[in-house]
Amino acid sequence: xxxxxxxxxxxxxxxxxIALMLGMLLASPARANFEFKNAELDEVxxxxxxxxxxxxxxxxxxQYRMWGISYFHPSSIWNLEYxxxxxxxxxxxxxxxxxxxxxxxVIEQTLELFLLGGLDYFYYQRAPNSWQSFGYxxxxxxxxxxxxxxxxxxxxxxxxxxxxxxxxxxxIYLGVGPTILF
Numbered sequence: 001x002x003x004x005x006x007x008x009x010x011x012x013x014x015x016x017x018i019a020l021m022l023g024m025l026l027a028s029p030a031r032a033n034f035e036f037k038n039a040e041l042d043e044v045x046x047x048x049x050x051x052x053x054x055x056x057x058x059x060x061x062x063q064y065r066m067w068g069i070s071y072f073h074p075s076s077i078w079n080l081e082y083x084x085x086x087x088x089x090x091x092x093x094x095x096x097x098x099x100x101x102x103x104x105x106v107i108e109q110t111l112e113l114f115l116l117g118g119l120d121y122f123y124y125q126r127a128p129n130s131w132q133s134f135g136y137x138x139x140x141x142x143x144x145x146x147x148x149x150x151x152x153x154x155x156x157x158x159x160x161x162x163x164x165x166x167x168x169x170x171x172i173y174l175g176v177g178p179t180i181l182f
Contacts, residue, residue: 037104041181043072049175056169059126091127112149141167
């Protein structure tokens with residue numbers, strides 16, 4: 001479907017425009033009251049959403065339901081986040097483990113946002129065709145993304161995120177889920 005592929009390419013370039021604008025806002029001296037939040041509590045969360053591959057993955061072309069768990073640990077040097085996600089459907093099985101940095105930002109003491117970036121390990125099996133099935137493939141990659149929190153209480157938040165993966169192929173993950181701080 002050519003129209004579908006064009007939409008995904010536009011979505012990928014749109015992400016870079018959004019990231020550039022956010023970077024310019026953070027670097028601007030005339031910005032709103034942006035604060036980098038020093039996280040003090042660990043976070044554990046569950047995420048559910050849609051995984052959208054759009055290039056470089058033969059046999060993996062549909063949108064897939066994906067779920068996962070995440071663990072965030074602040075340290076004195078880095079704010080580290082680990083995430084495991086799984087997707088199945090249309091004959092495709094995919095697993096992703098990612099580890100990376102998370103930067104929390106608070107705007108005007110009300111809006112909680114975050115930026116992500118890190119490394120990925122993918123383990124996936126493409127859909128079989130009519131004459132053969134395929135084995136699992138191991139590959140690495142990188143991701144970057146952004147998202148926000150909606151606080152229900154001091155220790156329970158709803159997290160939404162948009163992650164862009166490069167390797168294997170190019171994919172987008174859009175997810176939402178509860179997060180518990182402890």
